[in-house]
Amino acid sequence: MKFGVVVFPGSNCDHDAYHVVSKHVGQPVDFIWHKETDLSGFDAVIVPGGFSYGDYLRAGALARFSPVMKAIKDFAAKGKFVFGICNGFQILCEAGLLPGALIRNRSLHFVCKHVNLKLENPNTPFTSEVDPQKILSIPIAHAEGNYTCDDETLQQLEENGQIVFRYCDESGDITDHANPNGARSNIAGICNQNRNVLGMMPHPERACEEMLGSNDGRDIFRSLANTIGRIAA
Amino acid sequence: MKAKVFVTLKPSVLDPQGKAIHHSVELLGHKGVEDIRQGKYFEIALDPSVSHADAQSSVERIAGDVLANPIIEDYRVEIEQ
Numbered sequence: 001m002k003f004g005v006v007v008f009p010g011s012n013c014d015h016d017a018y019h020v021v022s023k024h025v026g027q028p029v030d031f032i033w034h035k036e037t038d039l040s041g042f043d044a045v046i047v048p049g050g051f052s053y054g055d056y057l058r059a060g061a062l063a064r065f066s067p068v069m070k071a072i073k074d075f076a077a078k079g080k081f082v083f084g085i086c087n088g089f090q091i092l093c094e095a096g097l098l099p100g101a102l103i104r105n106r107s108l109h110f111v112c113k114h115v116n117l118k119l120e121n122p123n124t125p126f127t128s129e130v131d132p133q134k135i136l137s138i139p140i141a142h143a144e145g146n147y148t149c150d151d152e153t154l155q156q157l158e159e160n161g162q163i164v165f166r167y168c169d170e171s172g173d174i175t176d177h178a179n180p181n182g183a184r185s186n187i188a189g190i191c192n193q194n195r196n197v198l199g200m201m202p203h204p205e206r207a208c209e210e211m212l213g214s215n216d217g218r219d220i221f222r223s224l225a226n227t228i229g230r231i232a233a
Numbered sequence: 234m235k236a237k238v239f240v241t242l243k244p245s246v247l248d249p250q251g252k253a254i255h256h257s258v259e260l261l262g263h264k265g266v267e268d269i270r271q272g273k274y275f276e277i278a279l280d281p282s283v284s285h286a287d288a289q290s291s292v293e294r295i296a297g298d299v300l301a302n303p304i305i306e307d308y309r310v311e312i313e314q
Contacts, residue, residue, distance in 0.1 A: 058302055065299075094302065101304045103242075108249050148246060148305060182247065 001228050003029040004042040006072070006088075008063045013049035013085065016205040021046070024208045024218050025225045034066040043228045044081035045072060047088030049141070049203060059102065059144045060090030069095055081125060081224060082197045086142055089189070089199030098192055098199045099157070100149030106182030110143040114213065115180050117188055117202060118168040121161045124191055125227035126198045129219045135172050136165075136216040138202040140180055140188075145201040147183040147190075157190055165189035165200055234279040236292040237311040240301045241272035275300055279312075288312045 003021045007014045014031065021029040032045065034052075039045060053062035063069070069091075076082045076097055084092040092098045105111060117136040119127055130136070149157070157163050165188040169178040174186045181201070189200030204217025242248050248270050255269040277295070279288050292310045301308040 057300070061299070061302065093304075099304075101302055103246065103305060104249050106247065106249050108253055146247075150245075150304075182249075 001027050001225065001232065002042050003027055004032040004039065004045045005029060006032045006034060006045060006047050006068055008034045008050070008052035008066060010052045010054055011048050011050035011087070013087075013203065013205060016203075017046045017048045017085070020205045020208045020218070020221055025221045027225050032068060034063070034068045036068050037071050039068075039071045039075045039080075042075070042080070043232075044083065044224055045075060047072070047082065047084040047091055048205075049086030049088060052087055052091065055087075055144075058094070060087060060092075060094040063087075063091045064094040073097065076192075076197050079194065079196050081228065083126065083224065084197075084199040085205065086140075086145075086201055086203055089201055090144065092197060092199045097197050098190055099153045100147055100184075100190070102144050102201070103146045103148050104144050105142070105146050105180075108143075110141070111145070111180050112139070112141040113180070114139045114207075115188070115202060116168050116170055116172075116178060117165045118172050118174065120163045120166055121191075123161070124164060124195045124198065124223075126191070126220055126224050127164060129223040129226055131219070134216070135168060135170065136207075137214040138204055138207045138217050139214075140202045141206075142181070142201055145181040145183065147181075147187040147201070149184060154185060157187075160193055162190050162193065163187055164191050164198060165202070234281050234283065234288060235313045236277040236279055236288060237313065238275040238277065238292065238296045238300055239272060239309045239311075240275070240296070240306050241270060241308075243305055243307055246305045273300070285312055285314070
């Protein structure tokens with residue numbers, strides 16, 4: 001099993017993702033420079049957070065044209081796993097691997113804090129090991145995390161179980177007050193129809209150690225590793 | 234030859250920056266301003282030998298593929314000789 005972490009100019013959560021996979025999941029992991037076009041040998045690719053290309057034009061808009069993105073599209077089409085976190089989620093939306101778009105937070109502020117997340121779909125390769133009863137505490141750090149899509153797309157996401165995480169309050173209620181950025185329907189993370197591509201604004205890689213305030217993110221990475229392990233077995 | 238591209242958020246998409254600008258404009262005392270929407274403007278210099286029709290179609294493609302995200306934005310292209 002091998003994980004890859006894509007590095008764009010301006011990525012800044014790449015080392016965190018690498019650390020979590022190697023230390024807390026205990027699996028081999030390599031960095032993938034954005035000029036790479038060959039992803040053979042990898043089972044899962046993490047598109048990490050940061051400010052690829054300085055967020056020029058729109059967050060994620062220019063990273064979409066990096067050579068590695070075509071390889072990632074082919075990789076996803078083969079059913080391999082792609083996990084976009086924060087800027088990675090924005091890039092996957094810009095690239096059309098996930099529906100919708102992420103626009104400026106309704107408050108206009110960069111919001112950096114722990115939020116509560118409700119797991120809406122435990123039946124994905126990324127969430128099979130996550131306790132569905134638990135309210136997850138995972139930090140966000142973004143200015144453009146306000147998920148938006150048209151009515152038809154929202155309906156499809158709901159019907160297909162593609163909404164994986166929603167912002168909620170401490171008791172798990174999906175309220176407007178618990179919505180940190182104005183995201184439509186409190187959406188914090190979605191997957192594609194085939195469930196092999198996940199994008200989320202919160203940073204699970206920053207919530208894998210008690211010392212950092214929460215280890216609720218760990219089970220997401222472990223779910224993915226277990227899924228890959230099951231496929232290989 | 235020059236192309237101008239105007240990118241605007243679709244009317245259905247919330248524009249919090251436009252709202253903040255509108256608020257400041259009201260604070261300055263301007264009356265009768267109903268709404269402000271913020272957009273982007275691009276100037277593209279083109280080879281003068283390119284025909285108007287070719288320029289229009291290639292800039293439309295640039296706008297749709299790169300400058301605007303069609304999920305949330307509309308664009309308009311103007312070609313100047």
